[in-house]
Amino acid sequence: xxxxxxxxxxxxxxxxxxxxxxxxxxxxxxxxxxxxxxxxxxxxxxxxxxxxxxxxxxxxxxxxxxxxxxxxxxxxxxxxxxxxxxxxxxxxxxxxxxxxxxxxxxxxxxxxxxxxxxxxxxxxxxxxxxxxxxxxxxxxxxxxxxxxxxxxxxxxxxxxxxxxxxxxxxxxxxxxxxxxxxxxxxxxxxxxxxxxxxxxxxxxxxxxxxxxxxxxxxxxxxxxxxxxxxxxxxxxxxxxxxxxx
Amino acid sequence: xxxxxxxxxxxxxxxxxxxxxxxxxxxxxxxxxxxxxxxxxxxxxxxxxxxxxxxxxxxxxxxxxxxxxxxxxxxxxxxxxxxxxxxxxxxxxxxxxxxxxxxxxxxxxxxxxxxxxxxxxxxxxxxxxxxxxxxxxxxxxxxxxxxxxxxxxxxxxxxxxxxxxxxxxxxxxxxxxxxxxxxxxxxxxxxxxxxxxxxxxxxxxxxxxxxxxxxxxxxxxxxxxxxxxxxxxxxxxxxxxxxxxxxxxxxxxxxxxxxxxxxxxx
Numbered sequence: 001x002x003x004x005x006x007x008x009x010x011x012x013x014x015x016x017x018x019x020x021x022x023x024x025x026x027x028x029x030x031x032x033x034x035x036x037x038x039x040x041x042x043x044x045x046x047x048x049x050x051x052x053x054x055x056x057x058x059x060x061x062x063x064x065x066x067x068x069x070x071x072x073x074x075x076x077x078x079x080x081x082x083x084x085x086x087x088x089x090x091x092x093x094x095x096x097x098x099x100x101x102x103x104x105x106x107x108x109x110x111x112x113x114x115x116x117x118x119x120x121x122x123x124x125x126x127x128x129x130x131x132x133x134x135x136x137x138x139x140x141x142x143x144x145x146x147x148x149x150x151x152x153x154x155x156x157x158x159x160x161x162x163x164x165x166x167x168x169x170x171x172x173x174x175x176x177x178x179x180x181x182x183x184x185x186x187x188x189x190x191x192x193x194x195x196x197x198x199x200x201x202x203x204x205x206x207x208x209x210x211x212x213x214x215x216x217x218x219x220x221x222x223x224x225x226x227x228x229x230x231x232x233x234x235x236x237x238x239x240x241x242x243x244x245x
Numbered sequence: 246x247x248x249x250x251x252x253x254x255x256x257x258x259x260x261x262x263x264x265x266x267x268x269x270x271x272x273x274x275x276x277x278x279x280x281x282x283x284x285x286x287x288x289x290x291x292x293x294x295x296x297x298x299x300x301x302x303x304x305x306x307x308x309x310x311x312x313x314x315x316x317x318x319x320x321x322x323x324x325x326x327x328x329x330x331x332x333x334x335x336x337x338x339x340x341x342x343x344x345x346x347x348x349x350x351x352x353x354x355x356x357x358x359x360x361x362x363x364x365x366x367x368x369x370x371x372x373x374x375x376x377x378x379x380x381x382x383x384x385x386x387x388x389x390x391x392x393x394x395x396x397x398x399x400x401x402x403x404x405x406x407x408x409x410x411x412x413x414x415x416x417x418x419x420x421x422x423x424x425x426x427x428x429x430x431x432x433x434x435x436x437x438x439x440x441x442x443x444x445x446x447x448x449x450x451x452x453x454x455x456x457x458x459x460x461x462x463x464x465x466x467x468x469x470x471x472x473x474x475x476x477x478x479x480x481x482x483x484x485x486x487x488x489x490x491x492x493x494x495x496x497x498x499x500x501x502x503x504x505x506x507x508x509x510x511x
Contacts, residue, residue, distance in 0.1 A: 024359075108342070116340035119304050120354045120406065121327060127357065 004205065011129065011208070012201045018123075018130050025131045032135035036097050040143060043092055048147035051084050052076060052154030060158070060165030072165060073172035074179025076155035081180055085147040086188045087236055090195035093140055094228035098203035101132055102224035105207025106217040114208070124208065133200040140196035141189045148185060152176060187243050194239060195232050202228045255283040255442030256330050256409045258303065262312035265298060265466075272298050274466040275312065285436055285443040287457035289450070291488060295466040296446040297337070300412050303444060304334050316410070330410065333403035337415040339395035341387040341402070347374070348383030351402045373401040377431060393424030400431055411435065413445040417452050425452065432456050450489060454478075462488060 022029060060072045105128055108114050114124050156172040159165045167175075206224040210216050258280040265273040272295045280286040290296050301307040302314060305321050314321040316330055341350045352370040355361045361369065367383075374380055377397040387395060396416060403411055413432065417425035429452050435441050447453055453460055454474045461471040462485050470480045478489065 104344075111343070112336050112338055112340040113342050115301075115306055116334070116336060116342070118306060119332070119334045120357070120402075122353070122357045 004209070007209070008201050008205045011125070011205050012197070014125050015129050015133050015201070018126050019134075021126055022130060022134050025126065025134075028127075028131035029134045032132050033139050035100075036093070036135055036139040037143070039096055039100075040093060040139075041146075043096065044089055044143045044147045045150050047088060047092055048080075048085060048150040049154035051088055052080055052151035052156075053158040055079055055084065055151075056155040056158040056165065057162065060162065060167065064165055064167070069165070069167050070171065070175050071179070072159050072167045073156070073175030076159070076172075077152055077176035077180040078184060080151040080155065081148050081185045081188045082191075083188070083236075083240075085144050085151055086191040086195060087232065089144045089147050090140065090192060090199065090232045091229055093136070093143070093196070094199045094203075094225050094232065097136060098199045098224050098228050099221045101200070101203035102206040102210075102221045103217055105204055106210030106220040109208060109210045110213060110217060129200075129204045129208075132204060133197065136196045136200045137193060140199070141192045144192035145185075145189055148188060190243075191236065191239050194235055198231045198235060199228045202231060254409065255436075255440050256317050257282045257442070258410070258444070259315040259318070260303075260312070261315070263299070263302060263309050263314065264311040265295075265302065265307065265309050272466050273302070273309070276463070276466070276468055278461055278468060278471055280442060280444060281458075282442055283436065283440045284458045285432065285445065285456050287445045287447060287453040287460045288463060289448060289453050289460055289488070290463040291448060294464050296448075296463065297414055299463075300334070300414050300444070300446050304332055304412055331406050331408045332410040332412070333406045333408040334412040335396065335399045335403050335414065335416060337418060339387070339392075339399040341390075341395055341398055343387050345387075346383060347379070347385050347387060347390065347398050350387065350398060351383075351405055353402065354406050369405060370401075373404045374398070376404060377401045378427065391424075392419045393421065393427070396420065396424075396428060397431070400428070404435070407439070408441055410442045410444070413443065413447070415447055415449075416445060417447065417449045425449065428452075429456050464488070 055076050056072065059075050060069075063069055063071050063075065105114075108128070114128075117124050117127055152173075156169050159167040159172050160169050203224040206220040206227070210220040212219075260276055260278050263273050263276040264271070276299065288296050288299065298307060302309055303321070305327065308322070316326050316332075319326045319329075341347070342353070345353065348367070348370050349356070351373055352366040355366045355369065356363070370383060371380070374382060377400050379394060379397055379401065382390070382394070382398070387398070390398060416428050416432065420428065432443055432445065433456050436443055445452070445456065457474055459471060459473055460477045462469045462477060462480075464484055469482050469485050470477055472480070477485065480486070
């Protein structure tokens with residue numbers, strides 16, 4: 001993974017330089033955006049709901065036993081907004097969308113479609129990478145925002161329905177409002193934006209350097225997902241350090 | 246390739262001392278040859294002889310370790326060449342973009358470079374598809390086409406560029422004899438119609454001797470001979486003759502024995 005960091009930074013830079021061409025590639029970017037949303041929305045809902053529920057279930061009884069029941073909404077809301085939703089959604093998207101990007105571009109590389117683009121003087125970065133990166137950079141923060149809301153809902157439902165917690169809906173969201181500031185949600189969404197760039201660049205890069213036949217495509221897909229997840233976790237720590245200041 | 250030149254004349258190519266190695270193995274060992282404007286130049290050789298690598302150099306997909314390729318006297322690496330001359334390549338597999346329809350594939354160059362309005366692109370696409378005998382296939386996906394149809398669609402995509410140089414990589418491989426004849430006729434028709442320079446890489450002897458103005462035979466990255474089809478047929482090099490006369494007869498002599506028999510001939 002680390003031997004390709006330079007190439008990935010260069011790919012990211014070339015895509016950034018091509019950003020003014022986004023309008024020309026808007027149809028492809030929109031198609032990708034629709035694909036990401038369509039493929040992931042239901043999974044995001046399910047994942048977020050149950051993450052909210054399980055955090056509520058894990059922390060609720062402990063807090064209530066210590067007379068801190070009024071903090072359940074805050075703890076659940078805070079952890080989902082700042083940490084769990086951005087990281088878990090990014091891992092989900094790396095698995096679902098990053099793998100698809102690497103496979104599609106990798107197959108185009110193996111079957112000479114990218115060479116064909118070059119012979120037509122069509123830059124593969126403009127044609128393939130730019131729309132995907134723009135689409136994922138818009139879609140993931142939106143999915144994470146949605147996931148945060150669903151996660152809170154899941155946490156609140158479990159907190160009110162579980163006898164050992166028994167924190168009402170109103171009390172849960174009142175505590176959440178007192179603890180979680182808009183800035184905390186913005187932090188989580190910003191993290192997801194950075195993660196989306198990581199997934200996009202790593203996956204497109206793996207696709208573009210694919211060699212060999214179907215086995216090569218399989219290797220690229222695996223590397224795209226694994227490398228994305230490793231970088232997401234590393235950047236999560238770095239961003240948390242920076243954003244805590 | 247994104248040129249605005251209206252000049253339809255084919256371009257000349259000069260290859261000088263071209264060398265390329267992959268992982269220490271030399272694939273092109275100092276090739277020198279010229280291709281005249283408007284000529285059909287066929288490069289023949291056995292599999293693995295470096296034909297496709299040479300073709301990729303000629304369209305700028307690979308960079309040589311040494312030597313140079315000149316298009317009308319200008320190095321192919323210079324950006325001016327790519328913008329001044331229109332070049333196209335027909336890949337062995339067709340290399341149609343599998344996510345686009347046949348029509349979108351054929352019109353891709355014009356659409357991406359915004360050279361024509363959409364309705365005109367649609368008209369040009371229909372016209373070029375008709376030229377290659379694929380009328381009415383605009384809405385089909387490449388996966389719906391046979392191997393021969395894919396190659397013809399790839400030729401139509403190349404025609405849209407109105408190329409001055411067109412490169413064919415094994416244009417008749419995997420095709421039935423009838424489809425191969427259609428492709429061969431199309432290569433000759435293109436030359437006659439628009440004067441395009443055609444460079445064909447193939448190990449199909451029927452195609453090579455049927456369409457070529459000149460033929461180069463290469464083996465292990467070296468040119469064994471260059472000449473007209475008749476000159477190549479008469480060339481005394483045993484490797485050339487072995488390649489040109491290799492055939493299979495049940496219960497016949499093994500190839501090596503036939504080669505010895507041939508060399509004994511006066």
